[in-house]
Amino acid sequence: MTADLRTLVDTVARRVVDHADELTRLDQAIGDGDHGVNMRRGLEAVLADLDAIAAKPAGDALKQVGTTLVMKVGGASGPLYGTLFSEFGKTLGPEIDATTVAAALAAAIEKVKARGKSETGQKTMLDVLVPVQAVVAAGDLARIRAVAAESAAATVPMKAIRGRASFLGERSIGHMDPGARSSQLIVEAVCDVLEGRA
Amino acid sequence: MTADLRTLVDTVARRVVDHADELTRLDQAIGDGDHGVNMRRGLEAVLADLDAIAAKPAGDALKQVGTTLVMKVGGASGPLYGTLFSEFGKTLGPEIDATTVAAALAAAIEKVKARGKSETGQKTMLDVLVPVQAVVAAGDLARIRAVAAESAAATVPMKAIRGRASFLGERSIGHMDPGARSSQLIVEAVCDVLEGRA
Amino acid sequence: MKKLINAPETVLAESLSGFAAAHADLVVLGEENKFVRRLNPTPGKVALISGGGSGHEPLHAGFVGLGMLDAACPGQVFTSPTPDQMLAAAAAVDQGAGTLYIVKNYEGDVMNFEMAAEMAEGAVATVVTDDDVAVETSTWSTGRRGVAGTLVVEKVVGAAAETGADLAALQALGREVNARTRSMGVALTSCTVPAAGSPTFQLGDDEMEMGVGIHGEPGRRRVKLMAADAIADEMVSAITADFGADAGGPALLLVNGFGGTPAMELYLMYHAARARLEKAGFRIERSLVGNYVTSLEMAGCSLTVTRLTDDIARGWDAPVHTAALRWGV
C-alpha cells in the first residue's frame, strides 16, 4: 500500500462531497435529512485545510482530519467519524502496511463503538466499518471494495437500533443506512486511490 | 303582489343557504372567503326563528330578519343586509303593493349607502339592489329578475372601490362580486314566490 | 384541509374555552363567547375594547389584561364580530369612565363597531387603525387596512389608560400612535378558513403575494419568490416612502409572523429589515419579533415601524400582563 497522502485525503473528501445529496436523501427516508449536509460541511473544511494536513506525517494528518470533523460536522456522525479518524491517526505508527492499517482501524472502531454505545447489526456505519476492517489485513482491494458494497446493502433489511432511524422502529426497515453508505463511499475512494484509479 | 310571508322568508333564506358554497368561492377569489359562510349563519338563524317571524305583520317581520342578520352575520354583509331588511321593514306600511315596496326599498337602500359609505359602480351589492329597485314599481317580475341577473353579471368587469375586494385594486376585475350575487339570489327567490314557483 | 379541529362549527368555541382555561388567572369568557374580558380590571379607568374576526390570534384576546385591553370581541374566522358582542363587552367592563373601541380599518369591523357605538348607553369613542401601506389610499377608497400596527396602538393606549387618562386623551393618543405607524406584509402561502375548507387563494411553488393583508386575501401583486433581502428591500422601501419626509429617528420595529413561519425566518427578516431601516435614518430602539397578528397558518410576515416619541416609548415599556405580551410584572 503506497499512495500520496494528499491525493488520498483529497479523493476521500471529494467523493463524499460529491455524494452529499444522495446521503441526504437516504437520511430523509429514515432520519432527519442532514447526513449529506453534515458530511459535506465537514469534508469541505478538510479540503480547505488540505495543504496543512498533507504537510504532516500520516498519523498526525489523520488526527487533524478527525479533529476537523468533530468541530465541523456535528450531529451523530461528527463525533463518530471524528473519533474514527483521530484514533486511527493516533494508533497508526510510521510503518504503514495492510497489517498496521488493519490494527489501527480495529482500535479506532473500538473507540467508535464506545462513543456510540453501539455494535454491528444496529444499522449504522459500523455495519460497513467492521466487516471492511476484517478483510483489510489481507490487502485485497477488490475484496475490500466488494465487502463495503455488500455490507452497505445489507443494512437495507435491518431494523435500526441506534441513531435517529431507531425512532422509526419497524419503519426503518427497507432503507439503506446513510452512515453505512458514507462509510462505503470513503472505503471505495481509498481503494480507488490505492489502485491508481483516482 | 300577494304571497304568504312565511313562504317568502323561508324561500329567500333557503335559497341563500343553498348557494353558500358558491358565494364563498366568489369571495375566495377577491375577498376573504367567508361570504357564503356568513350568509348561511345569518339565514339559518332566520330559519330557526321562522315561526316567530311569520307570526308578525310584514314590517315587523322584516325588521326582525334585519336584527337577526345584524347579530348573526358579522363582517361587512351583516350590518348592510341587516340595515336593508330593518329599514325596509320600518318603512313598509300595512299597504303592500309594487309602489309601496319600491318606496320602502329605496329608503332602505339609502340607509345601506349611508352605512357603507358607498354608491353604485363600486362593485358591491348596491350594484344589484339599486337597479332592481328602479324597476320594482313597474311590477314586472320577469323584468326584475332579468335586471338582477344582468346587474350581478355587470359587476364582473368592475374594479372594486368598496369592500375587501378593493384591496386588490385592478386584480378585482374579472370576478363577480359575492354580495352582488347574494342580492341577486334574494331577488330571484322573491320573484319565484310571487310567481308561485316556490 | 389539515387542521387540529373537530368540526368547523365548533373551532371557535373550543379554542376560546381552551384560551380561557389556560389563562384563568387573567381572563374570563363572557356568556355565549361574546367577549373575553379581564379578570381584574383596574378600578375607574376607561374601558378599552377591541375585537375583530378570529384567526389572528393572539390578537385580540391575547392582549386582554393589565396595561392593555379590558375586553376583546372575537368574531367568526376572518369575520367582524357583531354589535351585540361589543355591547355585552362594554356592559361587562365599562366603569363609568367611558369606553374606547380600537377597530382595525375593515368595512365590516368599522360598521359593526359603529352600530354598537350608536346603540351604546355610556360615552364611547373610537380609534380606527389603518397602518397597511400596501393598500393605496385615496379619497374615494375604503382606505388602508389595520394590521399589526394595531398591537402597538393597543399597548401604548392601554398603558395610558392604566394611568388614568380620560377618553378624549386616549382617543387622541391612539390616533397619534396609528398616524406614526406603518406596516407592510408578504405571504409565501395562503391559508384555509375552516368553514371554507380550501385555501383562499392558490400560489405556485415559486410565487408569493406582496402587500398581503391578514385575512388570507391576496396581496397587491403576485411576484416570483425572492430572497429575504430583496423582500426586505421592497417592504422597507414601501414603509419609508410612505413616511416620506418624516422617515427616520427613533423607532419601534415589529416583525410579525403570520402563523406558519418559523422564528428562525422571522429573526432573519428582522436582521434584514433593521439594517435597511437604519440606512434610511431610523434608530431601532424597541423591537418585537413573533407571531402576534396572524392569518391562521399563513406563511409570511409583516414589518411594522412606529416612529417613537418619548411618550410612546414610555407607554411601550410600561408593565403589561396579558396572555401574549408580558413584561414588568
Next chain:
Amino acid sequence: MKKLINAPETVLAESLSGFAAAHADLVVLGEENKFVRRLNPTPGKVALISGGGSGHEPLHAGFVGLGMLDAACPGQVFTSPTPDQMLAAAAAVDQGAGTLYIVKNYEGDVMNFEMAAEMAEGAVATVVTDDDVAVETSTWSTGRRGVAGTLVVEKVVGAAAETGADLAALQALGREVNARTRSMGVALTSCTVPAAGSPTFQLGDDEMEMGVGIHGEPGRRRVKLMAADAIADEMVSAITADFGADAGGPALLLVNGFGGTPAMELYLMYHAARARLEKAGFRIERSLVGNYVTSLEMAGCSLTVTRLTDDIARGWDAPVHTAALRWGV
C-alpha cells in the same frame, strides 16, 4: 422550498444576528456564533448551558436569561452543535461554581456534549432529557428522545440555579423534573431543512404522523387524519399509560406548537387535552400554550405533562426574563 431566507448557508448566521440584535438587552452572541450567552449573568451561580440543532426556536437561545439558561449553543439545522461550541460557551459563562449541561437525548447531542465534558477544565455535570413517550424504550435502544419537556427542565433548574443551588443539587433536580415529565407529538405536515431543499417526509392530504419527534423525522405510525378529540385521546392515553400508577395529581400542561400551527388550534388542543387529563386524575395547575420547541414550519403539536411538586411549581413560578419566556420581572 418557500422560506424567508437568502441562502441555506447563511440562514443560521443571519437569524442569530437578528436574534441578538432584537434582544441586545438580554443576550450576546459569541464569536463565530458558537453560542448565545446572557448579557448579565447572576454572579457566583452554576452556569447552565444547553444547545442542540437549530430549527427548534425559541429553544434554546430564546431561554437564555435571568432564571433560565446562561448560554445556548446553536448547531446547524437539526444537527447537534460541536464540542468546541460548548467549551467556548462554558469559558464565557462559567463562574467557578461549575457547569450543568442540559442535553436532549439524541445520540448526536449526547456524544457532542460528552466530548465537551471530557475536554472541559472545570466541574461539569449533565442532565439528559428524554420525555418522549412515542419512542419505545428498552435496554438495548437509544432510548427516548428529549422534546418539549426540556423547556420545563430548563425553567425549573434555572430558577434553582438563581437561588444558589450547587451543581449536584441542580443535576438531581433536573433529573427529577425530567423523570416527572412526559410528552407526545403529532405532525400534520413535514418540514424542510433549508440545506436539503425538500420536505423530510411526504404526507398525503389525509394522513398524519403520530408520535413524531422535533427534527422532521417521521413518527411512530402514519395514520389517517383524525379529529382533534381523537388525537387528544391517543396522545393523553400514551402519556397517562406511561406514567402508570403515578398518573394524576397536580400537573403542568404544555401544549407546544411545532411552528406551523396557529394559536387557535393549539388552544383547541389544550381544551381537549386538559379535559382528558382531568378525567385521568390530573389537576392542571400550570399551563403554557404556544410555539416553544418547534420543528421549523411543521404543522402539529406536542403535549407535555409534568407532575408537579411544590418545589417544581415554585421553580416554574419564579421570575424569568428571556426572549421567549418572561414573567415576574
